[in-house]
Amino acid sequence: MRIFARSLAAALAFAALPADAASAARFPDAAALRRAEARYAPVDLKVDVSRLPESERRALALLVEAARVMDALFLRQAWAGNEPLLLVLAQDRSPLGQARLAAFLRNKGPWDRLEHGEPAFLPGVPEKPAAANFYPAGATKEEVERWLAGLAPEAKAEATGFFTTVRRAPGGGLVAVPYALEYQGDLARAAELLRAAAAATSDATLRKFLEARAQAFTSNDYYASDVAWMELDASVEPTIGPYEVYEDGWFNAKAAFEAFIGVRDDAETAKLQRFAAELQGIEDALPIDAALKNPKLGAMAPIRVVNELLAAGDAMKGVQTAAFNLPNDERIVREMGSKRVMLKNVQEAKFQRVLLPIAGIALSKADRAAVAFDPFFTHILMHELLHGLGPHELVLGGRTTTVRAELGDTYSALEEAKADVAGLFALQKLLDEGKLDRGMQRTLYPTFLASAFRSIRFGVGEAHGRGMALQLSWFLDAGAIAPRPDGSFAIDAAKMREAVVSLTREIMTIQGKGDRAAAQALLEQKGVVRPEVQRVLDRLRGIPVDIAPRFVTAEALTQR
Numbered sequence: 377m378r379i380f381a382r383s384l385a386a387a388l389a390f391a392a393l394p395a396d397a398a399s400a401a402r403f404p405d406a407a408a409l410r411r412a413e414a415r416y417a418p419v420d421l422k423v424d425v426s427r428l429p430e431s432e433r434r435a436l437a438l439l440v441e442a443a444r445v446m447d448a449l450f451l452r453q454a455w456a457g458n459e460p461l462l463l464v465l466a467q468d469r470s471p472l473g474q475a476r477l478a479a480f481l482r483n484k485g486p487w488d489r490l491e492h493g494e495p496a497f498l499p500g501v502p503e504k505p506a507a508a509n510f511y512p513a514g515a516t517k518e519e520v521e522r523w524l525a526g527l528a529p530e531a532k533a534e535a536t537g538f539f540t541t542v543r544r545a546p547g548g549g550l551v552a553v554p555y556a557l558e559y560q561g562d563l564a565r566a567a568e569l570l571r572a573a574a575a576a577t578s579d580a581t582l583r584k585f586l587e588a589r590a591q592a593f594t595s596n597d598y599y600a601s602d603v604a605w606m607e608l609d610a611s612v613e614p615t616i617g618p619y620e621v622y623e624d625g626w627f628n629a630k631a632a633f634e635a636f637i638g639v640r641d642d643a644e645t646a647k648l649q650r651f652a653a654e655l656q657g658i659e660d661a662l663p664i665d666a667a668l669k670n671p672k673l674g675a676m677a678p679i680r681v682v683n684e685l686l687a688a689g690d691a692m693k694g695v696q697t698a699a700f701n702l703p704n705d706e707r708i709v710r711e712m713g714s715k716r717v718m719l720k721n722v723q724e725a726k727f728q729r730v731l732l733p734i735a736g737i738a739l740s741k742a743d744r745a746a747v748a749f750d751p752f753f754t755h756i757l758m759h760e761l762l763h764g765l766g767p768h769e770l771v772l773g774g775r776t777t778t779v780r781a782e783l784g785d786t787y788s789a790l791e792e793a794k795a796d797v798a799g800l801f802a803l804q805k806l807l808d809e810g811k812l813d814r815g816m817q818r819t820l821y822p823t824f825l826a827s828a829f830r831s832i833r834f835g836v837g838e839a840h841g842r843g844m845a846l847q848l849s850w851f852l853d854a855g856a857i858a859p860r861p862d863g864s865f866a867i868d869a870a871k872m873r874e875a876v877v878s879l880t881r882e883i884m885t886i887q888g889k890g891d892r893a894a895a896q897a898l899l900e901q902k903g904v905v906r907p908e909v910q911r912v913l914d915r916l917r918g919i920p921v922d923i924a925p926r927f928v929t930a931e932a933l934t935q936r
Contacts, residue, residue, distance in 0.1 A: 670768075
């Protein structure tokens with residue numbers, strides 16, 4: 377009852393948005409909001425489900441419904457004011473009101489995610505909170521740190537874990553609240569839908585995962601369901617639950633709810649699964665101190681190529697995910713490795729609608745002719761594979777910890793840069809050993825550079841964008857890429873190879889030492905947009921930044 381009262385009060389406050397001309401002039405009008413939306417190219421995502429048995433199509437429809445619950449959960453996690461604000465926006469039928477609603481839904485909140493989370497595009501909204509809605513309103517990061525420092529080890533592990541919020545207790549202190557309690561109503565509904573999907577499917581591994589994940593939603597223990605997800609071997613490939621920690625700008629600790637619902641591409645999966653056998657060799661060859669390497673990676677590293685039916689929650693804010701590497705639980709990574717999921721239809725749409733037009737402007741004539749889908753697709757795969765390689769668990773001063781815990785708010789950007797550049801290192805190694813088509817030697821670096829300009833347009837306030845800014849600065853300083861008089865960039869392949877090795881070594885050494893100060897210094901020095909890079913970005917303004925998927929197959933399944 378108290379929650380409803382607070383939401384109603386917030387909604388009434390937002391309903392009184394400033395109407396005077398001076399106030400309104402500070403915010404984009406309907407035409408400006410439509411121009412902002414045009415940065416996303418509409419794409420119909422279609423998936424052929426005709427070959428699936430009726431039982432699996434029924435399961436898919438139920439999974440789509442469960443995934444949509446993740447949207448509501450993520451809105452609540454991103455900001456406490458999101459839900460009441462959405463109620464107000466949905467009631468405004470004016471052209472400006474509808475444009476604001478569309479922008480809100482695109483960004484999962486009132487802040488433009490392509491503009492570093494600011495400014496808000498409508499009045500009555502504060503700055504985007506770095507703490508999101510994982511920590512108490514009015515609390516400071518320092519207060520939370522002091523509270524954590526005073527906890528016993530077991531209590532601290534729970535409070536800093538993926539699946540708890542931190543709230544203000546009645547006495548004024550702080551307390552950890554399990555997601556299963558914080559989001560009890562929505563998670564109960566999601567669990568009900570997952571159990572219905574489990575009853576519908578005829579695939580034993582899918583049924584096991586869905587039942588285990590439904591149980592996790594109510595128990596707050598995700599370990600068994602993560603194991604079941606790793607062992608999933610079905611035509612229907614769902615990923616649903618709390619996973620990524622990017623939204624937690626304080627500690628990169630709290631997992632946000634999201635969902636990817638897809639259908640496995642068996643032929644492409646079979647082709648790429650062979651890369652799993654190369655991971656230990658890549659780990660052994662990393663250009664870092666031997667003490668930082670893992671001499672025995674987890675035995676299981678499944679790779680799935682999937683065509684996406686629906687994305688929701690954290691997966692459907694702003695820029696669309698092209699691939700992912702999960703789970704983030706270090707226990708699973710240590711024991712089983714991690715699973716890499718490639719969203720092929722999403723990648724194809726990005727390549728055609730965004731990357732090729734960028735290459736025509738950003739790259740020299742010779743280099744743009746070498747841009748191809750295969751190295752784009754394969755490097756995204758290797759990016760996800762490399763998330764699982766290099767330092768993860770650390771022993772510092774006699775205590776066991778993780779890279780994530782030690783690097784804190786610098787972790788995500790550095791980790792994304794690591795996966796990118798070490799992915800290039802790994803592909804070059806496989807090319808040198810004759811394990812990839814030799815033709816990729818000519819296409820690899822030009823395609824990567826075109827994709828780099830694609831990624832940095834996401835903004836340096838976002839982990840992938842800042843990580844890419846770091847890489848471009850490093851490559852510029854090494855002479856691996858260089859601006860030409862016409863404003864395009866050319867690649868020196870020999871220097872690029874050297875720079876890839878040196879940056880891989882730099883990032884992984886910082887991670888292996890758990891050196892947050894060095895991580896911060898590297899990001900402050902190089903995680904910025906250099907003037908020569910900005911000049912290219914200015915020329916790309918007419919090209920979409922990303923795609924806006926329309927999930928036509930998912931809609932058709934749920935309307936049957």
